[in-house]
Amino acid sequence: MTITDGLVSRSIDVPGARLHYEVRGRGPLLLVIGSPMAAAEFTPLAQALATDHTVVTYDPRGFADSPVDDPDGPSNPDLRADDVAAILDALGAPSADVFGSSGGAVTGLALVTRYPGRVGTLVAHEPPLLELLPDAEAQRAATADIVETFRAEGLQAAWMKFMVNAGFDVAAFGSDADGPPEPQGEPVNPEQALAEGARFFLHDLVPTTQYVPDFEALRASGSRIVVGLGAESGHLLTQRTSVAVAERLGVDTTEFPGDHGGFMGAPAEFAARLREVL
Secondary structure, eight states, rough: EEETTTTTEEEEETTTEEEEEEESSSSSEEEEESSSSOOOGGHHHHHHHTTEEEEEEOOTTTTTTBBBBBTOOOOHHHHHHHHHHHHHHTTTOOOEEEEEHHHHHHHHHHHHHHTSSSSEEEEEESOEEEESSTTTTHHHHHHHHHHHHHHOOOOOOHHHHHHHHHOGGGGGGTTTTTTTTSSSSSOOOOOHHHHHHIIIIIIIIIHHOOOOOOOHHHSOOOOOOEEETTTTTTSSHHHHHHHHHHHHHTEEEEEESSSTTTTHHHHHHHHHHHHOOO
């Protein structure tokens, strides 16, 4: 355990992996989770929420500081839900509220299903559940093409194709045919970036996007489920998937600032909206 400026960093062993997670703030317990996004990407949001919540972020298995025993080992929403439940156990917390974005929203839905009673409110922000779409077959083919692009052409080409299929205007990021822009912040170790890219494209992407929630179990879980949708996400594939999830749950989507990554672009405004929703 490491404590720095009120931030507590911890690790726990789970089957096949060692999970790194971070705790900051005081107040009601809130888990903020992504996939493949790790704790670092949620730091500004977590800091904004920590004034009145105990906020827990973590690195999913195989990403950042959560190493796996076997890089080619399985990864799927159910396994990630077990990991999050293990963190709750380590915290001694019978339950918590959860904000999950993108693949983390899918993890959250699996968590509610597998562990009834352990989630008070789940805010599932833009879950990319492609099997719920009328063109699911075409989306499966597009996903398979992205995976094959990673195998044949490498990380940058795969990310470019992924972003285009998701509906992002890659030109707006200053990208060109060679791939997406370099990430901001500290430089990423090329070997780590490639390993994490392989983890995402070869092991995470298909199980996450092709996950089909048990909506009957979700409705019977006792958890309150909010489906978050960015105010600027109308052009994105996750707009359609979010609406599809909400329709099957019998709820309306709930608007949040920005688009799919709105919590990064305007963390203070996003945190304020999340407080309102919770």
